[in-house]
Amino acid sequence: MASVNNTGCKASRLLKVFSLRIIKDGGAQEDPFELGERRWWLMIFEVASSLLFGSIAVYAHAQKDGGMSDAQKLQKIFANCGLNKKEDGRVVTNRLLRKRRHSWGTEYIYRIPLGNSLEDYEKKIGAIQDGLNNKRRQLEVNLKAFPHMKQMLTKKKIHQKQVELSYDGTLHVKVYNHSIPSSFNxxxxxxxxxxxxxxxxxxxxxxxxxxxxxxxxxxxxxxxxxxxxxxxxxxxxxxxxxxxxxxxxxxxxxxxxxxxxxxxxxxxxxxxxxxxxxxxxxxxxxxxxxxxxxxxxxxxxxxxxxxxxxxxxxxxxxxxxxxxxxxxxxxxxxxxxxxxxxxxxxxxxxxxxxxxxxxxxxxxxxxxxxxxxxxxxxxxxxxxxxxxxxxxxxxxxxxxxxxxxxxxxxxxxxxxxxxxxxxxxxxxxxxxxxxxxxxxxxxxxxxxxxxxxxxxxxxxxxxxxxxxx
Missing domain, CATH: 3.40.50.300 (P-loop containing nucleotide triphosphate hydrolases)
Incomplete structure (x- = not known):
């Protein structure tokens, strides 16, 4: 019975802590125990809200600075690598015809400008691959560290995407989500x-x-x-x-x-x-x-x-x-x-x-x-x-x-x-x-x-x- 009573007392205190009580001038004095416990919970709430709004800010910045889709990145990479062509005073770009999702990643199929060859793209495969992996980072909460309030966020790099190219009348750019194993016995x-x-x-x-x-x-x-x-x-x-x-x-x-x-x-x-x-x-x-x-x-x-x-x-x-x-x-x-x-x-x-x-x-x-x-x-x-x-x-x-x-x-x-x-x-x-x-x-x-x-x-x-x- 004693443990039940203690649990009931704690529950009532928590209700009081989370109750909105505005005490105006001349109001009663608060219990010191309740005041300390309330401050502890307010500290937790402040930390949690800081994490939430900080994550929102980071996500917004990522979207602004490097949150383009891979299809958008590929178009920019092609342009920066000189793989677009000028024809009659206008720029002919690599036209995306289809996008196919697979278990291993995504395949992009392009109609390339006249005068380009597969070899032109293969020479730039390093730039294509690096561009797709540019600023690809995510944040994750380290829950095990949370009780000790240490190292609450850790950076973890997403798997490096890899690219393969082929040509059958159209350019196939295969973007793999997973790397080839670096060792194999x-x-x-x-x-x-x-x-x-x-x-x-x-x-x-x-x-x-x-x-x-x-x-x-x-x-x-x-x-x-x-x-x-x-x-x-x-x-x-x-x-x-x-x-x-x-x-x-x-x-x-x-x-x-x-x-x-x-x-x-x-x-x-x-x-x-x-x-x-x-x-x-x-x-x-x-x-x-x-x-x-x-x-x-x-x-x-x-x-x-x-x-x-x-x-x-x-x-x-x-x-x-x-x-x-x-x-x-x-x-x-x-x-x-x-x-x-x-x-x-x-x-x-x-x-x-x-x-x-x-x-x-x-x-x-x-x-x-x-x-x-x-x-x-x-x-x-x-x-x-x-x-x-x-x-x-x-x-x-x-x-x-x-x-x-x-x-x-x-x-x-x-x-x-x-x-x-x-x-x-x-x-x-x-x-x-x-x-x-x-x-x-x-x-x-x-x-x-x-x-x-x-x-x-x-x-x-x-x-x-x-x-x-």
């Missing part, structure tokens, strides 16, 4: 992979894979420290793990042997080179293997290894292809060796796919004279990490964009056909790679003497056949 891949499929990376929502039995060769580029070599290590380890009995590798490591040496004694590695002279020998070995496989296919009357149900696949992985560029070589003898390597590689890429040969070529110096034309032409899959210049991006992707990638290790653009996807490539830890290598390590004894390499005129395999198309 190989062990996080939950999909059950089949065939000759390799994980390429994660975009904002989905995992992207590459099937080497559909697109046979891949060109990889990227500046130092971008994640190119880590991707190659992951790919080799993945293929060893998935196909320990059926995959074979020719590894050509022209960066002093520092990248692929860890795989050298794995049973799947049938050829290894770390100097141009050795590269020539191992490429000649691959040609001999191609001849044997071609003979098997003829006997089976099959067009390729897939039709013949031959399980083995042979991957030639080269890092750094620039070291085989003959035009840079001063030594006459080495220049001849490198010319031969370029010749062999170009023809292996052109003819080897039917015999189960897959070529993955990497460079950190993407220039037009580094990658052999025939090799690039037959590499329908491209993966480009961040590069320093637009021209370097053009060499790998035939489009700009890789020069605009953020400085995040593992961030790349994957191109398959005409479709380009920005993604985060998976990272395989040293421990994970060591486990794969340990399972496939063999202690090599005496190496068999290498066969005498055939002369260049002996490569009848490189004549045009029905298998080369």
């Amino acid at each position: 190989y062990s996080e891949i939950s999909e059950n992979l089949h065939g000759w499929t390799v994980p390429i990376g994660m975009d904002r929502e989905n995992m992207t894979f590459h099937n080497f039995d559909k697109i046979y060769h891949m060109l990889v580029g990227g500046a130092t420290g971008g994640g190119k070599s880590s991707f190659l290590d992951m790919m080799i380890s993945h293929l060893m793990q998935q196909h320990p009995e059926d995959v074979r590798f020719t590894l050509i490591d022209l960066k002093g042997g520092i990248e692929f040496d860890r795989f050298r004694d794995c049973r799947q590695v049938v050829n290894y080179a770390d100097e141009p002279e050795d590269a020539l020998t191992v490429l000649q070995n691959v040609v001999e293997e191609m001849k044997k496989t071609l003979g098997r296919l003829k006997e089976m009357k099959a067009r390729d290894v897939i039709a013949a149900n031959i399980k083995e696949r042979h991957f030639i992985v080269i890092d750094e292809i620039g070291e085989l560029a003959s035009h840079k070589e001063v030594s006459k003898e080495l220049r001849a060796i490198k010319e031969e390597c370029e010749y062999l590689l170009s023809n292996i890429a052109r003819l080897g796919r039917s015999q189960g040969i897959r070529v993955v070529t990497a460079t950190q110096h993407p220039t037009v004279d580094v990658v052999p034309v025939q090799l690039k032409r037959n590499s329908d899959a491209r993966l480009c990490f961040r590069v320093d210049t637009t021209s370097a991006s053009m060499v790998i992707l035939d489009a700009p964009g890789a020069d605009q990638l953020p400085e995040i290790t593992g961030r790349a653009i994957y191109k398959r056909g005409s479709v380009r996807t920005v993604l985060q490539t998976p990272w395989m830890t040293e421990k994970e790679m060591d486990e794969v290598i340990l399972q496939n390590y063999i202690e090599k004894t005496e190496e068999a003497a290498a066969d005498e390499p055939p002369s260049r005129n002996d490569f009848a395999l490189f004549e045009e056949t029905s298998l080369s198309h």
Whole structure:
């Protein structure tokens, strides 16, 4: 009963506190207890009202200074970047045709002025993205701090919006509300992979894979420290793990042997080179293997290894292809060796796919004279990490964009056909790679003497056949 009475007393006091009582001159004196409690509640009310009206003021300022919609911001960005055109004395703007909302964000579709190209907008993608993220801040109340009256407001930055551009007769500007993950571990891949499929990376929502039995060769580029070599290590380890009995590798490591040496004694590695002279020998070995496989296919009357149900696949992985560029070589003898390597590689890429040969070529110096034309032409899959210049991006992707990638290790653009996807490539830890290598390590004894390499005129395999198309 005592507690009930106390509760009743407190309730009556609260009623008195919140009652409007105006005591004029000559009125009664207030109880000191009631006066103190009233002042405490008035202080709370004052703080709360200050927060409310302060929030309204901040919101009004935001609306005035930076509260434009993304569509309005895009129009201003286009104008400030010089993407509008003058025609007959009037300004022709980028006309917004449609706006589509998606689970990932918003897509804006524009009719662009005559004379503009997709490349013009891709060169400005950094300005477009930064402009959309300009002054994007919000205020939120930290309720846990409220009882202690400390740090009542905290600033929290909204997720950075990211932009992708494409063109199909109209310009599509995709504004994503969520960023691509800045790191992604190989062990996080939950999909059950089949065939000759390799994980390429994660975009904002989905995992992207590459099937080497559909697109046979891949060109990889990227500046130092971008994640190119880590991707190659992951790919080799993945293929060893998935196909320990059926995959074979020719590894050509022209960066002093520092990248692929860890795989050298794995049973799947049938050829290894770390100097141009050795590269020539191992490429000649691959040609001999191609001849044997071609003979098997003829006997089976099959067009390729897939039709013949031959399980083995042979991957030639080269890092750094620039070291085989003959035009840079001063030594006459080495220049001849490198010319031969370029010749062999170009023809292996052109003819080897039917015999189960897959070529993955990497460079950190993407220039037009580094990658052999025939090799690039037959590499329908491209993966480009961040590069320093637009021209370097053009060499790998035939489009700009890789020069605009953020400085995040593992961030790349994957191109398959005409479709380009920005993604985060998976990272395989040293421990994970060591486990794969340990399972496939063999202690090599005496190496068999290498066969005498055939002369260049002996490569009848490189004549045009029905298998080369």
